[in-house]
Structure formats: C-alpha cells, structure tokens
Amino acid sequence: xxxxxxxxxxxxxxxxxxxxxxxxxxxxxxxxxxxxxxxxxxxxxxxxxxxxxxxxxxxxxxxxxxxxxxxxxxxxxxxxxxxxxxxxxxxxxxxxxxxxxxxxxxxxxxxxxxxxxxxxxxxxxxxxxxxxxxxxxxxxxxxxxxxxxxxxxxxxxxxxxxxxxxxxxxxxxxxxxxxxxxxxxxxxxxxxxxxxxxxxxxxxxxxxxxxxxxxxxxxxxxxxxxxxxxxxxxxxxxxxxxxxxxxxxxxxxxxxxxxxxxxxxxxxxxxxxxxxxxxxxxxxxxxxxxxxxxxxxxxxxxxxxxx
Amino acid sequence: xxxxxxxxxxxxxxxxxxxxxxxxxxxxxxxxxxxxxxxxxxxxxxxxxxxxxxxxxxxxxxxxxxxxxxxxxxxxxxxxxxxxxxxxxxxxxxxxxxxxxxxxxxxxxxxxxxxxxxxxxxxxxxxxxxxxxxxxxxxxxxxxxxxxxxxxxxxxxxxxxxxxxxxxxxxxxxxxxxxxxxxxxxxxxxxxxxxxxxxxxxxxxxxxxxxxxxxxxxxxxxxxxxxxxxxxxxxxxxxxxxxxxxxxxxxxxxxxxxxxxxxxxxxxxxxxxxxxxxxxxxxxxxxxxxxxxxxxxx
Amino acid sequence: xxxxxxxxxxxxxxxxxxxxxxxxxxxxxxxxxxxxxxxxxxxxxxxxxxxxxxxxxxxxxxxxxxxxxxxxxxxxxxxxxxxxxxxxxxxxxxxxxxxxxxxxxxxxxxxxxxxxxxxxxxxxxxxxxxxxxxxxxxxxxxxxxxxxxxxxxxxxxxxxxxxxxxxxxxxxxxxxxxxxxxxxxxxxxxxxxxxxxxxxxxxxxxxxxxxxxxxxxxxxxxxxxxxxxxxxxxxxxxxxxxxxxxxxxxxxxxxxxxxxxxxxxxxxxxxxxxxxxxxxxxxxxxxxxxxxxxxxxxxxxxxxxxxxxxxxxxxxxxxxxxxxxx
Numbered sequence: 001x002x003x004x005x006x007x008x009x010x011x012x013x014x015x016x017x018x019x020x021x022x023x024x025x026x027x028x029x030x031x032x033x034x035x036x037x038x039x040x041x042x043x044x045x046x047x048x049x050x051x052x053x054x055x056x057x058x059x060x061x062x063x064x065x066x067x068x069x070x071x072x073x074x075x076x077x078x079x080x081x082x083x084x085x086x087x088x089x090x091x092x093x094x095x096x097x098x099x100x101x102x103x104x105x106x107x108x109x110x111x112x113x114x115x116x117x118x119x120x121x122x123x124x125x126x127x128x129x130x131x132x133x134x135x136x137x138x139x140x141x142x143x144x145x146x147x148x149x150x151x152x153x154x155x156x157x158x159x160x161x162x163x164x165x166x167x168x169x170x171x172x173x174x175x176x177x178x179x180x181x182x183x184x185x186x187x188x189x190x191x192x193x194x195x196x197x198x199x200x201x202x203x204x205x206x207x208x209x210x211x212x213x214x215x216x217x218x219x220x221x222x223x224x225x226x227x228x229x230x231x232x233x234x235x236x237x238x239x240x241x242x243x244x245x246x247x248x249x250x251x252x253x254x255x256x257x258x259x260x261x262x263x264x265x266x267x268x269x270x271x272x273x274x275x276x277x278x279x280x281x282x283x284x285x286x287x288x289x290x291x292x293x294x295x296x297x298x299x300x301x302x303x304x305x306x307x
Numbered sequence: 308x309x310x311x312x313x314x315x316x317x318x319x320x321x322x323x324x325x326x327x328x329x330x331x332x333x334x335x336x337x338x339x340x341x342x343x344x345x346x347x348x349x350x351x352x353x354x355x356x357x358x359x360x361x362x363x364x365x366x367x368x369x370x371x372x373x374x375x376x377x378x379x380x381x382x383x384x385x386x387x388x389x390x391x392x393x394x395x396x397x398x399x400x401x402x403x404x405x406x407x408x409x410x411x412x413x414x415x416x417x418x419x420x421x422x423x424x425x426x427x428x429x430x431x432x433x434x435x436x437x438x439x440x441x442x443x444x445x446x447x448x449x450x451x452x453x454x455x456x457x458x459x460x461x462x463x464x465x466x467x468x469x470x471x472x473x474x475x476x477x478x479x480x481x482x483x484x485x486x487x488x489x490x491x492x493x494x495x496x497x498x499x500x501x502x503x504x505x506x507x508x509x510x511x512x513x514x515x516x517x518x519x520x521x522x523x524x525x526x527x528x529x530x531x532x533x534x535x536x537x538x539x540x541x542x543x544x545x546x547x548x549x550x551x552x553x554x555x556x557x558x559x560x561x562x563x564x565x566x567x568x569x570x571x572x573x574x575x576x577x578x579x580x581x582x583x584x585x586x587x588x589x590x591x592x593x594x595x596x597x598x599x600x601x602x603x604x605x
Numbered sequence: 606x607x608x609x610x611x612x613x614x615x616x617x618x619x620x621x622x623x624x625x626x627x628x629x630x631x632x633x634x635x636x637x638x639x640x641x642x643x644x645x646x647x648x649x650x651x652x653x654x655x656x657x658x659x660x661x662x663x664x665x666x667x668x669x670x671x672x673x674x675x676x677x678x679x680x681x682x683x684x685x686x687x688x689x690x691x692x693x694x695x696x697x698x699x700x701x702x703x704x705x706x707x708x709x710x711x712x713x714x715x716x717x718x719x720x721x722x723x724x725x726x727x728x729x730x731x732x733x734x735x736x737x738x739x740x741x742x743x744x745x746x747x748x749x750x751x752x753x754x755x756x757x758x759x760x761x762x763x764x765x766x767x768x769x770x771x772x773x774x775x776x777x778x779x780x781x782x783x784x785x786x787x788x789x790x791x792x793x794x795x796x797x798x799x800x801x802x803x804x805x806x807x808x809x810x811x812x813x814x815x816x817x818x819x820x821x822x823x824x825x826x827x828x829x830x831x832x833x834x835x836x837x838x839x840x841x842x843x844x845x846x847x848x849x850x851x852x853x854x855x856x857x858x859x860x861x862x863x864x865x866x867x868x869x870x871x872x873x874x875x876x877x878x879x880x881x882x883x884x885x886x887x888x889x890x891x892x893x894x895x896x897x898x899x900x901x902x903x904x905x906x907x908x909x910x911x912x913x914x915x916x917x918x919x920x921x922x923x924x925x926x927x928x929x930x931x
Contacts, residue, residue: 102494104420127629131497141488144511154496157506203492210496331824338718341710342727348793349734352745407642414639428643430918435646437847437914438907439854441881442653445888445903449656468649475646501635529738532856532881536888557740557857564744564861572748579741586736 047074050214050244051096056110058091060103066091066278069110071263078236078245080255080286083265084301088278089248092265093216096246097133098126115213131158134212138219140199142191142206147174147183150191150202154210169209177205178235197228204235208243215239217247221254233258252302255286262286264298353583360580363573369581374542374559377566381573388544389578392555393585395548396459396538397528400466404527405520408474409509415475416482417504429479435472441532443468448536457539459548462555465533470523477519481512514600521593525586531557556582653907661901663894672901677867684898688867690905692784692879696859697852699788699873700795704852705845707792708799716807717829735797743861746790751781751862758783758874778875782864785873787882790862791852799848806840806924807833839924846917850910856881880906 051073058066066088073079081089091100098119100106112119119129143150151170152160160166170187174180179201183194191202200220207215217236221229236245236258249255255262263283267276282289282298293299363381371385411432419425447465455461485508493503509516539552540562556578563575658665664672668684676685711731715724758779765771810833818828834841864876865886880902888899 097495099491099495102491127497127499129497130495135491135495137488137491137495139488141486141492143489143492143507153493153506157496157498157502206492206496327824327827331826334826334829335718338710338714341707342714342730344707345711345734345793345796346730349730349737351749352737352741355745355749356741407645410639410642411645414636414643418636418639419643425643428646430922431650432646433918434911434914435650437850437854437910437917438650438653439856439881439910441854441856441884442657442903442907442910445657445660445884445900446649446653449660449900450652471649472646475643499629499632501629501632504635525736529736529740531738531740532885535885557738560740560744561857561861564740564747575744575748579744582738583736583741586738587733590732590736 047077049073050075050115051246052111052113053092053095054111056092056095056108056112058088058095058100059105059107059109061105063275064277067268069280071280071283073244073246074261075244076241077260078240078247078258080259080262081246081248081265082250082252082255082262082301083278083281084267085250086276086278087265087267089263089265090218091278092280093218093246093248094135096214097135097216098129099135101126131210132212133214133216134207134210135216135218136200136204136207136220139223140196140203142194142199142202144190144192146188147191147194147202148187151205151209154206158210170205173205173209174202176208176235176239177201178231179205195228197224197231200224200228200232201235204232208239212243214244214246217245219248219250222250229254252290256290259286262289264289264293264295264301266297266301356576356579356583359573359576360578363577364580368577372542372544374554375570375574376542377563377571378568380570383570386556386559386574386578386581388541389554389556389559390581391544391546392459392538392541392553393528393557393582395546396462396534396553396555397466397524399460399463399548400470400527401520401524403463404467404470404523405474408471408520408523409478409516411471411475412478412482413504413509415479417500417508432472432475436476439532440465440469440530441535444533444536447533452537456550457537457552458550459538459545459553460550461537462534462553463548465537466527466530469530469533470527473523473526474520477522478512478516481515481519482508484515485511514596518593518597518600521589521596525589525593528589529557529582529586531561534558535561556585650911654904657900657904657907661897661904664897664901667894668898672898672905675867675869679895682894684895686880686898686902686905688869689878689880689883689902691869692863692867692877692882693853693906693909695784695873695877696787696791696863696879697849699785700791700852701845701849703789703792704796704799704848708796708844708848709803709841711796711800712803712807713829713833715804717825717833731797731800734793739794739855739857740861742790742794743858746786746858746862747782750790751783751786753781754786754789755779755781758785762874773871774873776872776874778872780864780874780876782862782876783874784863784877787859787863787877787879788873790858791855794855794858795848795851798851799844802844802847802921803837803841806837806844806921809840809925810836837924839927840921843917843919843921843924846913846920850913850917853913854881854906854910856885860885 049072051071053072054070056066056069057064069088069092081093083089094100095108095112096114096119100108108120114129114133118124143153145153148170151173152166155166155169160169171180171184174183179198182198183189183202191199194202200223204215204220221232224232233254236247239245247255247259261284264281265278266281268279269276282293282295284294289298290302293302368385369390370387372387373384374386374388375384411428415425415429419428443465446468447461451461451464452458489507489511490503493507498506534555534557538554538558540558541552541554545551545553560575560578560582563571563578566572566575664684672684672686673690674685675687675691676683677688678684711727715727719727758775758781762776762779765775766777814832814836815828818832823831859879860882863878863882865878865882866876867878867883868875870877884899884903884906888896891899
C-alpha cells in the first residue's frame with residue numbers, strides 16, 4: 001500500500017493539457033509538504049495546499065472504517081476520489097467538512113489540516129468549518145421550501161437580511177449553477193417540484209450561495225441521467241477557478257473528464273475478523289493514475305474498466 | 308398433471324370444498340358483522356343527538372346566556388357561557404400543551420437519540436396517554452385549585468396535562484419521518500443543530516404536527532372529567548379565563564344528563580350537538596391539513 | 606461581491622481564531638429547553654403520584670387495609686372501596702369480552718379482506734367513533750339507550766329465571782343503568798383504540814408469511830389462523846391491555862349509566878358503581894375523610910392504570926422490537 005505523488009517526468013507529456021496543471025514543485029514525501037506550506041505564498045500556479053491528511057484513520061466506534069490516508073489537496077483543482085464500493089472514499093470526503101461528527105461514535109485519528117489549521121483541533125467549531133467547506137450530496141436534497149428560500153437559506157443563517165442583497169445572491173448562485181434561466185420566473189415554487197438534474201443544480205446553487213472556499217461533492221451525478229450529468233460536469237469545470245473541488249465518483253470516465261488529480265482507494269479485507277477497511281492506494285495527477293498506474297491494484301481497477 | 312384414464316379428466320380448480328369453504332365464509336361474514344356492529348351504535352348516537360339537538364339549536368342558544376336553571380323549560384337562556392368557556396379553556400390548554408409537546412418531541416427525536424432518558428421519557432409519555440382524565444382533574448385540584456381557587460386556567464392546566472403526551476407522540480412520529488438528507492443539507496451549510504431543527508426539520512414536519520395537534524384539541528374539547536373539580540359551574544359567561552368559576556359544554560351536558568326535567572334534557576342535547584359539531588370540525592380540519600401537506604411535501 | 610454571506614473567508618495559515626467559535630448560546634439553550642419539555646412528562650407523573658397520595662393519606666391511615674372491604678358508608682364514616690374496585694373490574698371485563706372480538710374482526714377486515722380503496726371509509730368510521738366525546742355517550746346512554754335496554758334486560762331476566770348460572774348473572778334485579786349497560790358503552794368507546802393498534806400489529810406480519818400460507822392452498826381464514834395470528838399474538842395482547850386500561854379509566858359515560866349503587870353482586874343487569882364514576886359523582890360535595898377517600902380511590906385507579914399501561918406498552922414494544930430484529 002503505497003502512495004505515489006510523482007512529479008512530471010518528461011516522459012508523461014503524452015497528454016498535453018493536463019501537463020499545464022501539474023504543480024511544478026516536487027512533493028514526494030509528507031515531510032516535504034510542510035516545507036512547501038511555508039512557500040505557499042507563491043503565485044497561483046504553484047499548488048496551494050488546501051487540505052493535508054497525514055496517517056488518517058477513521059473509526060466508527062471500535063470498527064476501523066478507513067486506515068492510513070495521507071494526501072494533499074490543492075487549491076483550484078478538482079480532485080477525484082475513486083474506488084470500489086465500501087472503500088471509504090465517501091467517509092474520507094465527509095471527514096473534510098466534519099460531517100462524520102454527526103454519526104455517533106465516529107472518530108478521526110491522525111492529522112487533518114485545512115489551510116494549515118487542524119480541522120479537528122480542540123476549539124474548532126464544526127459550524128465554522130462547514131461554512132467554508134460546502135457539500136453537495138449524492139441524492140439531491142432540496143428543502144421543502146421555495147427555490148428562492150432554498151438558495152437564500154445559507155446566507156440567511158449567516159445573518160444576511162437585506163432583501164436586495166439576497167436577491168443578488170440568489171441570482172448569482174443560480175447563474176453559477178446554470179439554473180437561473182430555467183427557474184427565474186418561478187423562484188417562489190417549491191424546490192421539490194424540480195427534476196433530478198435541476199434539483200441537484202439547485203443544491204449546488206445553495207452551496208455556492210455562501211461562497212465557500214471548498215466544495216465537496218459526493219457522487220453528485222450518480223442519480224442523474226447523462227445529459228444532467230454533463231451539465232454538472234461542465235459546471236464543475238467552470239467554477240473551478242473560484243473554488244476548490246473534491247469529488248467522489250464511481251464513474252472513472254467522469255474522473256478523467258473533470259479531475260486534475262485522482263486518489264484511488266481500495267478495500268483491505270481482514271480474514272480473521274471478516275471486516276473490510278478502506279485505504280488509500282495511489283494518488284497522482286489524473287493522467288498519470290490512469291495512464292501509468294504504479295500500484296497493481298490501481299492497475300487492475302483502472303484497466304479493467306477501460307479495456 | 309394428466310391422469311391416465313380412459314377419458315382425460317379436467318383438474319378440479321374450484322375453491323376448497325365443503326367445510327373449509329364454509330368456515331372461511333363464516334369468518335369473513337363475522338368480520339363484516341363486527342364492522343356493522345360498530346356502525347349501528349355510532350349511527351344511533353349521531354342520529355339521536357342531531358334529531359333531539361337540532362330543535363333547540365339557534366343563534367341565541369349558542370351565544371346567549373345565562374345558563375338557565377335546571378327546572379326552566381327549553382328556550383330559556385342559552386349555552387353561550389359554555390361555548391365561550393369551552394373555546395377559551397381549550398384554547399389556553401392548546402397554547403400551553405402544543406409548544407411544550409413539540410419541544411418534547413424535538414428532544415426525543417433530535418437530541419435524545421437512543422439514550423436511556425429519551426427511551427424512558429418516550430415510554431412514560433405513552434403510558435401517560437392511558438392515565439384516566441379524571442386523575443388529571445384531581446391532580447390540578449390538589450396543586451392549584453386548593454390554593455388559587457376555581458378558574459378556567461385550572462381547567463386549562465388539567466386539559467393541558469391530558470394533551471401533552473398526545474402531542475408528544477404524534478409530533479415525534481412526524482419528526483421521525485423527516486428524511487435525514489434534509490438535516491444533512493442544512494448542516495452542510497453550517498447551521499447549528501438548533502437552526503437545523505427550527506428552520507428545516509420542523510417546517511418539513513409541520514403538516515403532520517398541526518394535524519396531530521388538532522386531534523389532541525378535539526379530544527380535550529370533549530373532556531368533562533378534568534374540568535369537574537377545576538372550573539366550578541358558572542352560569543354567566545366569564546371572559547376572564549384566568550380567574551373565577553367558569554363552565555364548558557361537556558360540563559353542562561353532564562349536569563343536564565342527570566336531570567329528569569325535559570327542559571334540562573333538551574339543553575343537554577343541544578349542547579351535545581354543539582360539542583360534537585365542534586369535535587367533527589376539528590377532526591375534518593386535521594384531515595384537510597394532512598391531505599394538503601402530503602401534497603406539498605410530495 | 607462582498608456580501609455579509611461571505612463568511613470570513615478562509616484565512617491563510619497562521620490565524621488560529623478563524624475556525625474556532627464557541628458553541629452559540631442559542632444552540633445550547635434550545636437543547637436545554639427541549640430536554641426540559643421532555644422531562645416535564647416525568648415530572649408531572651411523579652407529582653401526580655405524590656400530591657394525590659398526600660391528599661389521600663388520611664384515608665389510608667384511618668382505614669388501613671379496610672379500604673379493600675365492601676363497606677362504603679359515608680354516613681357512618683366508613684369507606685371501604687371494594688365495591689368500586691369490583692365494579693371497575695366487572696365493567697372492564699364486559700367491555701373487553703364484547704370489544705375485543707369486534708375490534709379484531711374489524712382489524713382483520715381492514716388488513717386482509719378489504720381492498721385499499723374501501724379501507725379509507727372504514728377507517729373514517731372508526732375515527733368518527735373515537736371522536737364522540739365520553740359525555741355524549743353518557744347522555745345518549747342514560748336518556749335513550751338505558752331505557753331501551755331495560756326492556757330487553759327484563760325479558761332476558763324472566764327468560765333465565767330459575768336457570769342455575771344464567772339466573773345469577775342475568776336475573777333480577779334489573780335496571781337500565783347497570784353494570785352491563787356501562788360495559789356495552791365502554792365497549793363502544795374502546796373499540797377504536799384496540800382496532801387501530803391491532804391493525805398496526807397485524808400489518809407488521811411479513812407478506813412472505815401470508816404468501817407462504819396461500820401457496821399451500823389455504824383459504825383466507827386458514828391463512829389468518831396460521832400465519833397472521835401467531836405472529837401478532839403478542840402485539841394483540843398489548844392492544845387488549847391498552848383497551849383494558851382505557852375501559853378502567855373511562856369516567857363520565859360510566860358515571861351516567863352505571864346506576865350509582867355501590868354493591869357487589871353477580872347480577873350484571875343490576876345497578877352498580879365503579880372507581881372513576883364515584884369520584885366524578887361525589888367528589889364535588891365531599892370533604893374531610895370522604896374527600897380523602899375519594900382521592901384515595903383516584904390514587905388506586907392511577908396505580909392500576911399505570912401498571913396496566915406499562916405492561917401493555919412493554920408488550921407492544923417488545924413485539925415491535927422483535928419484528929424489527931433489533
């Protein structure tokens with residue numbers, strides 16, 4: 001079980017576009033990441049680390065659900081988590097905005113830091129965390145309120161009362177989510193009346209309305225038809241330069257289409273206790289992971305599908 | 308399977324024969340009969356109440372007063388004081404019991420989870436719905452009336468004790484039905500638990516909660532026993548529900564039912580018709596709310 | 606694009622305060638409030654037990670175990686309450702004997718026989734039955750039903766005259782307002798709750814068990830006997846117990862039609878009395894020891910109904926938990 005973060009060796013320029021997105025800084029081991037942090041003031045093309053996970057394990061009670069995850073997620077990139085079901089990718093994602101706190105008995109060991117601060121530090125408020133790190137869920141979950149109230153919900157709980165400002169925010173967010181034109185004349189109708197793809201875009205607009213720093217997406221398109229999926233993917237690429245996106249997906253083609261880096265998770269089966277624990281296998285720029293996977297398990301998963 | 312005989316025989320696919328079929332029919336008939344056995348008395352009661360009560364119902368009966376003495380013939384006075392009493396006492400009880408009950412249900416579903424205290428409270432709340440309503444009356448008599456005298460307020464306390472566990476149970480069931488995905492969506496936007504509950508969960512469950520509360524109100528409005536020792540027996544309308552003796556429709560019906568005088572009995576029927584109409588309206592309102600919100604929340 | 610909504614943007618590494626906020630006061634306060642409301646239930650129950658027992662203490666101390674004798678004689682300052690306990694038990698039994706088969710029949714009708722479309726009106730009728738207030742049952746009971754029943758009772762009584770067991774049950778004395786009448790009206794009143802709870806219980810029987818029975822060629826009744834009833838026995842017992850609790854506590858209708866006569870007799874058509882009824886009828890004018898006695902009867906009633914309800918809910922819970930597999 002190794003992780004490899006390899007720099008761009010010249011030989012990998014086979015796929016041109018992605019090369020421009022590769023961080024030019026070498027980051028081979030965890031130790032060096034801390035050094036890199038201190039140079040984070042560098043101009044944007046250097047990858048600013050947003051999340052750093054070091055030896056993270058996640059427990060539900062005494063059951064170890066995920067073990068030994070170490071990786072760094074960079075600003076303004078789309079990072080994909082892929083892997084077979086049960087491998088812990090969603091669990092790891094939910095760790096990033098402390099949604100796992102809602103599950104009684106859930107516990108995180110190891111270090112998770114967000115822009116240099118310990119996410120699970122003693123005084124850290126999950127509420128504050130979640131205002132900066134938003135989440136879109138697998139199944140669209142619009143509130144049983146009007147479309148307007150759905151999008152305005154976040155700003156309102158943050159204290160925004162000015163009707164004009166709220167109108168602006170709602171329009172801006174719905175435009176960003178590519179939903180404005182479809183609903184601008186019926187903002188008062190119930191959010192539940194939207195189709196699956198529209199509802200998901202509404203949820204995205206709702207998340208964007210509070211202008212988070214990071215947007216986490218848990219299989220956002222898996223409940224949608226291909227056309228709606230395409231719309232979501234285009235949306236992700238459009239907003240990428242204003243947010244940082246981490247997406248869990250079971251669709252490898254989707255990962256290759258949208259993501260800059262991909263993390264492949266897999267399952268460790270413990271024959272004695274008959275339990276399955278998820279773990280990070282390989283993490284690399286997307287083209288590298290799919291084009292030249294280093295770990296055998298990655299190879300098997302990736303090539304098995306792509307033929 | 309084909310039986311090999313001289314002539315091919317058709318398989319016998321008719322119903323089970325003989326005794327088995329008869330027994331089945333008997334049982335089904337018995338089940339239908341049970342239902343009829345229930346419709347008949349219900350029909351009789353409703354018919355009688357309407358027939359005997361309709362003749363005395365009039366605007367002056369419903370709003371006029373004071374309440375006639377028992378020997379007075381029908382047509383004297385009215386039930387206005389009792390109508391007012393029922394409305395104000397039940398309303399006060401509702402205002403007390405419903406918010407407290409909803410909050411109790413919020414504790415059980417949102418905060419209590421599976422801990423022992425929540426389990427105990429939920430269990431004892433259900434047990435409390437089985438406590439006879441007269442006990443509530445004796446209780447409030449002891450802790451309130453003995454110190455502060457008879458009043459509509461005391462009656463409202465007693466009715467409130469009656470309503471509380473009913474509202475808790477029905478609100479709890481509604482809160483349970485709210486999908487967790489809604490809570491997660493709200494948490495993910497950085498809401499505190501209180502915010503999540505008040506701005507997303509309660510609005511999502513509000514239809515069922517209102518409907519359940521209306522049914523609790525209907526139950527309370529029809530109760531006599533809790534009021535017996537708490538409100539006294541005023542014959543004039545008492546607009547001040549917080550002090551002074553009061554009266555209510557059920558109390559009047561009870562008082563009149565025991566009388567041999569025709570006038571009193573007529574007044575009893577009139578009050579009964581009024582009371583049943585009130586309870587029915589509340590029940591229908593509850594159904595309408597359920598239907599409307601089922602549509603709204605898909 | 607600077608709106609208040611933009612929560613203080615992710616601060617660069619080094620500023621430790623951004624992510625730490627203490628838990629907002631409102632959040633904590635709300636939780637405390639909700640807990641307090643939940644606790645209210647327990648507080649009220651305890652207060653009921655304590656305060657009413659206190660009020661009744663003089664009766665308990667004066668009469669001691671004699672409270673369980675059949676000796677209700679206010680004139681002579683004697684307050685043995687056995688007659689009322691007997692009356693409560695008898696009327697409840699009569700009510701259950703009549704209501705349970707009927708309620709089960711309706712519950713089975715709704716779950717097994719009737720197609721969904723027809724079940725709604727039936728449920729409405731049951732709800733209507735539940736909504737009729739106790740005092741209206743009592744009014745109708747004493748003014749209309751009881752006089753009518755009196756004729757029937759008289760006929761039955763003359764019919765069974767001399768017949769060994771039946772005479773002591775259904776023979777003279779006969780009165781429209783009697784144990785039996787109260788029992789019948791109680792049966793009307795507890796049917797809705799027994800029906801709806803039985804329905805819930807029966808509905809938890811897995812479809813697969815029903816289909817298994819049908820697949821063996823069973824008739825519907827055989828399927829019910831073989832698959833449904835064994836499964837739901839526990840829950841139905843719970844439902845019956847709940848009906849029992851309700852029947853014991855129902856006050857006003859009984860107070861009006863039971864006849865107000867504190868006697869212990871096997872004659873079901875005779876006038877009688879029971880615990881809630883005597884409280885309802887006599888508490889208003891009682892004082893001193895008699896008030897304490899009536900309060901004490903209330904305490905006994907409270908204890909009995911709590912026990913029965915705890916049993917009933919416990920059985921229903923256990924049945925439900927077993928079904929859930931938890």
